[in-house]
Amino acid sequence: MSLEKNTQAVGWTRDQMAERAALDIPDGSYVNLGIGIPEKVARYVPQGREFIYHTENGLLGMGPTPEVGEEDADLINAGKKPVTAIAGAAYFHHADSFAMIRGQHIDVCVLGAMQVAQNGDLANWSTGAPDAIPAVGGAMDLVAGVKTIFVITQHTTKNGIAKLIEACSYPLTGQGVVSRIYTDLCVIEVTSKGFELVELAPNVAFDTVQERTDAKLLDPNNIAEQS
Amino acid sequence: MSLEKNTQAVGWTRDQMAERAALDIPDGSYVNLGIGIPEKVARYVPQGREFIYHTENGLLGMGPTPEVGEEDADLINAGKKPVTAIAGAAYFHHADSFAMIRGQHIDVCVLGAMQVAQNGDLANWSTGAPDAIPAVGGAMDLVAGVKTIFVITQHTTKNGIAKLIEACSYPLTGQGVVSRIYTDLCVIEVTSKGFELVELAPNVAFDTVQERTDAKLLDPNNIAEQS
């Protein structure tokens, strides 16, 4: 594992969360990255692996951000930011692009989250506030169609409210869709029994994570003791 | 009308049937031609008109039969015969090709028939004989999807059995789908009232047509008298 152990800091930075998630993506995977921290995953492809990035607006083989001045308004990602295309890319229309998603051809999708429930339910598109402008984009298609859904998120909101909870209070994006969660504090696997600890970030105690999680955190492999 | 009046012959030849049908296809139409006599329609595009031919195996802008020796096994029509492509053609896959058909983008389809009923029912894929190998191809898609269905057929079978009848005895290709019928003897419009005579071929009497038709032949415009 190439993550630098930082014995000073408590927990992972946004980049480290992305780097940690990238470690769990197998070589040769077709990957779709959500907006925000998930986009950073592309910077941390583990040595010896090649991922192909899909962006749902119609490009397979998305490359890195272009140099300043090299942007093309007709070459953007799903977040509407300028991107590039690798040698070996392909363009296609929206129905074909979502056929890749809905038809379970994309291996891994990494998304942000507002809430994740212990049964894998994901809420990441709306707080349900009455005056909010509802906007869903491709999130529901991605969670329904992609084989494996990873979530990268801060463990709690800025105000310290738990995002990993027993049951989502916000409107769902999908039911039982999340496989793994990468937070600043830990990696959690969503199992049929609930949240199972996979790894603790440096200098993070099990009790700290449990305290900030509004659901039972299981540790069947005694990760807490090994850390 | 450019058809040569042949005062000797009784009725139309196969080529004349095709030529007569072509006269009823508007300029700029997208046209799909069935196997057999319908294929001949392409030879008789009226002066000043341009038709675009669709072949359901994946080509829009089908051109004429290639010169001997110029055939390409990868460039064929739905009858699996070698064809060419015009300047301005497009290739596409089968689902896209049938989207053109099912989505009612093709204006006219000209098909052969085993039986046509006075309500527009068409049977042209199977006699229903128990030992026959059933084979339907794109016929059911075409009659369900194309805006206007023309039938070109000999008025009766070789044995003199009527093909234009009150109700089809063979398994249907589609219900109420035929608009016009071009036979060696006449042109018939299929209306809500039944078969209506549009035109008699040279030297053909109304009674002759009625005799060879197993359904009432209407003549609201007194075509018989004008001939």
Place this chain on the structure above:
Amino acid sequence: MINKFSTTAADAVADIFDGATVMIGGFGEAGSPIELIHALIDHGAKNLTVVNNNTGSGHVGLAALIENGQVGKMICSFPRTANSTVFPDLYRAGKIELELVPQGTLAERIRAGGAGIPAFFTATSVGTPLADGKEHRNFDERDYVMELSLTADFALIKAKEADRYGNLTYNKTARNFAPIMAMAAKTTIVQTSHCVEAGDIDPETVATPGIFVDRIIHVENPLQESRLNAQGRTYP
């Protein structure tokens, strides 16, 4: 001779009627047919139902069409944009209707409309508020909702190249919704920066066959939404 080239954008959109459903290509500004949208603003048809993934940005293009009061209803997946308050303000004021559709379901409903499929089943949105009131059905032990096709009276799209038959190519991710909207609309109106001869587009690489296209106008150097917005431009 078949010739789908039209003279002006004004002519091309002249028969768009009040109450029409209009699909407008583009994902954000990529592929947005801004000159055709501005022609539609000049034309003035009202009470339109517009299908687009978004609701425009700034005060030009689609946002300007909405701001001009011509749109009664939006069918889209993501009506929020960082730099536009046009749709949100009207929506909160109850002056515009919204049908929110997941992006892939939106694309597939349009494709179905063009392909003569009246309805299909998808797992997308099952268990979410967007599945409320929709027919559910189980296939092979998974739940799906039934979605209806979308068709339109008109589509406005932007292409890279067009020939007289209406064969089109697109530029990179500007392709997005254009090919399926061209299929789903009764009348498809295209703006292109390159009018080419029939045969200039390799038949293997035609992205939209001409059968789906009705009218083409030439816009050599289309305006770019983000640049206009950076300049604080408005339309009209």
Place this chain on the structure above:
Amino acid sequence: MINKFSTTAADAVADIFDGATVMIGGFGEAGSPIELIHALIDHGAKNLTVVNNNTGSGHVGLAALIENGQVGKMICSFPRTANSTVFPDLYRAGKIELELVPQGTLAERIRAGGAGIPAFFTATSVGTPLADGKEHRNFDERDYVMELSLTADFALIKAKEADRYGNLTYNKTARNFAPIMAMAAKTTIVQTSHCVEAGDIDPETVATPGIFVDRIIHVENPLQESRLNAQGRTYP
């Protein structure tokens, strides 16, 4: 490094198991992956369900696969060919099953399988024997039947060009079913006459994006079914 090039046709088809569903590209001989079919004959997997528009001609390719007793069921639209009695003889003898599907419904069922759509409605076949037993439903005053998607364990297809990612182009009407079968199969195996470098295929003109492709073999000069038949050839 992703590299989908495989060494031999034998290796590429080695895991096709008894009882597998195999989609085979081609409309007649155009697009028929004859070398892959012959490798499947050599391999010997039995009781296959084969999806193809036809049932082959003469005694090579698909007809030879059927003649060799490896196919338990055909799903196709047109099982008759002027010059082949292989399928008709087995069918009349009750030794092979047939699911007859209208050609466009066959294509759409395959496309639906690849696109994650479990079922859809079509007007095709309404009022005919092929609609018997199917669920009917009325939308906007027209009757439709519900059709289920088709998927496969393997697809065997033929391409013009392929790169290491599996991006494909096709030649003219040989494209036919290949792109949708590549989408609908768990494992898609391709034979191509041109192996090219990544980037050699313009991303605008890729007909099948590599995501749908698993293995590629190089067959520089593929056999041509009609020529073999004219020579009276048989396989094996």
